[in-house]
Amino acid sequence: MILALAPAPLLCRFFANPPYALTAEVLAFVAKASHLSAADLVLQRAVMRRIVDQGRRDLRRFHVSRGLLLPRTAFVPTSTVDSAVLQLRRKRR
Numbered sequence: 062m063i064l065a066l067a068p069a070p071l072l073c074r075f076f077a078n079p080p081y082a083l084t085a086e087v088l089a090f091v092a093k094a095s096h097l098s099a100a101d102l103v104l105q106r107a108v109m110r111r112i113v114d115q116g117r118r119d120l121r122r123f124h125v126s127r128g129l130l131l132p133r134t135a136f137v138p139t140s141t142v143d144s145a146v147l148q149l150r151r152k153r154r
Contacts (some may be wrong), residue, residue, distance in 0.1 A: 064114070065103055070123050072097065072098035072151075073092045073097060073098065074095065074097070074098055074099045074100065074101075075091060075094070075097055075099070075100040075101070075102075076100070076101050076104075077100075077101075077102050077103070077124065078103040079102065079103075079104075079154075081105050081108075081142070083106065084105070084108055086117070088095065088102075088112075088120070089119065090113075091120070091149065092117070092119035092122075092130065096149075097149075097151065098151050099148075099149060099150050100123075100147075100148075100149040101145050101146055101147070101148055102126060102146065102147045102149070103145070103146055103147075104144065104145065104146075104147050105143075105144060105145075106130065106131075106142065106143040106144055106145040107142070108142055109127065109145040109146070110127075110145070111146060112125060113116075113125055113126065113127050114145070120149065122151060122152055123149040123150060123151055123152060124149070124152055125147070125149055125150075126144025126147040126148045126150075127145060127146075127147070127148070128145060128147065129145070129146045129147060130144075130145045130146075131143065131144040131147065133145050133147070139151055142144075143149045
């Protein structure tokens with residue numbers, strides 16, 4: 062008798078500093094990705110604040126928190142907006 066075992070799904074972590082114009086698309090990708098255990102995204106500070114304060118229905122599988130705050134001078138060339146890290150951690154089932 063031979064048993065065929067399916068490989069256990071690998072969980073991975075996602076780090077990104079996407080162009081701010083693609084924030085919605087990146088968040089939609091993260092929300093649908095079943096293999097993610099965590100994600101850290103550099104976003105506009107106002108967008109990060111709105112997601113943390115108001116939430117997003119499609120991110121319910123994750124604990125959402127504020128990460129490092131990045132002033133506009135942290136980038137070369139200098140950005141026109143302040144940024145922050147949005148931390149997403151998968152909730153345990």
